[in-house]
Amino acid sequence: MRIGIVCPYSWDVPGGVQFHIRDLAEHLVALGHEVSVLAPADDETPLPPYVVSAGRAVPVPYNGSVARLNFGFLSAARVRRWLHDGHFDVIHIHEPASPSLGLLSCWAAQGPIVATFHTSNPRSRAMIAAYPILQPALEKIRARIAVSEYARRTLVEHLGGDAVVIPNGVDVGFFERAEPREEWQGSTIGFIGRIDEPRKGLPVLMRALPGILARRPGTRLLVAGRGDADEAVESLPREMRDQVEFLGMVTDEDKARLLRSVDVYVAPNTGGESFGIILVEAMSAGAPVLASDLDAFAQVLDQGRAGELFANEDADALADAAVRLLGDPGRRAELRARGSAHVRRFDWSVVGSDILAVYETVADGAASVAADDRPSLRTRFGLTRDTTPPL
Template identity: 85%
Template sequence: MRIGIVCPYSWDVPGGVQFHIRDLAEHLIGLGHEVSVLAPAEEGTLLPPYVVSAGRAVPVPYNGSVARLNFGVLSAARTRRWVNEGDFDVLHLHEPAAPSLALLACWAASGPVVATFHTSNPRSRAMMAAYPILQAALEKISARIAVSEYARRTLVEHLGGDAVVIPNGVDVDFFASAEPKTEWQGETIGFIGRIDESRKGLPVLMRALPEILRRRPGARLLVAGRGDEREAVADLPEELRERVEFLGMVSDEDKARLLRSVDVYVAPNLGGESFGIILVEAMSAGAPVLASDLDAFAQVLDGGRAGELFPNEDADALAEACVRLLSDPERRAELRAHASRHVRRFDWSTVGADVLAVYETVIEGAAGSTTGSSADSDAEPDAAGSAAADPGSVAADGRPRATGWRRPWG
């Protein structure tokens, strides 16, 4: 199968969507499929052989964060050329509702199109305002995927239609087999994320840290991610700052080793999360997880059975829960055991098969539509302009409904 995948965000700035697309592409290539990924990238970025650069991206406020997107006349021309030259059996777009390469590719597409929606935002004014502009492009989409029930809800409420829920994937064995690093062991707390992005919640963890260290004086915090390290500890008492070790950006291998080494992994995110891939990676590595009680996090953590939850933005509750976990090796072992079973549903062996099933469905549907059009050229076209439409493929409001099913995974 020839598969084209479009990444909306800059390849050189790590993020959950980019990692998901990278891992999906490599999983599909490993199965023998031909895959090309179109993505923004700064000049000089070392790209995998399957990635095609569409040029540099610019920072744009999006979904409570700052996304690096690529959009414009030159980008449109590059995208159109990539689509035409690729001659793909299926085109897989990520976040086509954002002003990005995915939307440009949707406009340029002429064959089967699958779209994955990652965003969870119950009040996205931008998405609602953009719907009249997006409508023509979105009608080309044959099937929609949402990475969680919360991303699906955002899609339904803002753009109409529906989606199959397929979570983000992780190579569970990669994290499970990583070797712990001695210097990262010994009553350590882990945090991975962009330091200067407030919604990742590091300031909440910093506010909790004095109480954690008062009650567990041998503990320390390991922080991996880019950002201003001095600003991150600015409100921490000076005598405690040496208990925070900043590791900077880490490789995939070191991320796995870090997660295998820590006694507790803390995800204090404030909101805007539709899934929580880092939680799945931490569970895969055997790190006991403590996370804010966001709906998406609670679902990934099996309602708190595969990891503990604390009230969002409550530094005191975070400190209490973290001290309790550090003091209770039996509870940590219990969380590891449940997580190791639960996390298998997120492995690429399962997630990849579900994505391929969607591809096969839309390809077969396109072939059937072409045959039907040839057999009955007088058939009345549906809302998307194709003949012999499936009556269930159009919602009551006239917008296309997703092809396929919604597999529960939480």
């Protein structure tokens, strides 16, 4: 199958959507499919052979964060050229409602279109206001995927229609096989995320750290991600700042090794999350997870059975939970076992099969589905009423 995938966000800026698209593309290539990914990228960015650059992206405030998107006449021309040259059996567009390559591709594409919706934003006035502009493009989508129930709810409430929920995928074995690093072991808490993005929650963890260190003085916090380290520790007493080690940007291999090494992985995110790929990666690596009780995080952690939850933005609750976990090896071992079992449903062997089933459904044409009188399949894959393949 010839598959075209559209990435809305800049390839050179790490993020959950980019990682999902990268891993999906590599999974499909390994299965023998021909895959091309169109993504924004700076000229100097090294790209895998399956990625086609749509040009430099610009930062745009989006969903409580700053996303690097690509939009405009030049981008539209590159989209049309990529679509013309690709002769795709299926076009898979991520975030088609954002002002990005996804929307441009949705406008320009002819043929079976699958769309994945990642955003969870129950009060998006911008999405409601833009609906009349988005509607003609969104009506071309044959099947809709949401990465979580909360992303699906955002789609239903703002844009109408429905979607099948297929979570983000992770190569569970990659994280399981990682070797711990000795210098990252021993009373360590891990955090991975953009340091200068408040919704990732590092300020909450910094407020909790004095309470943790008061009761467990030997604890170290390991922070991986881009941002200003000096600014991040400004709120900490000076005598505690040596207990925080900033690792900067890390490779995928070192991320896996970090997650294999820490005693507790903390995800203190404050909002705007529709899934929580880092939680799945942490569980895959065997790290006991402590996360804020966002609805999306609770779902990923099996409502607290595969990881512990604390009240969102409550630094004292975070400190209390972290101290309990650090002092209870038995509880950490229990969370490792539960997380390792629970995470299997997110492996690419499962997620990839579900996505391919959607591709095959739209590529074969929903007209045959209607002829076979199988409405349950149409409902599961969120197919639109107009399911006749374009001529």
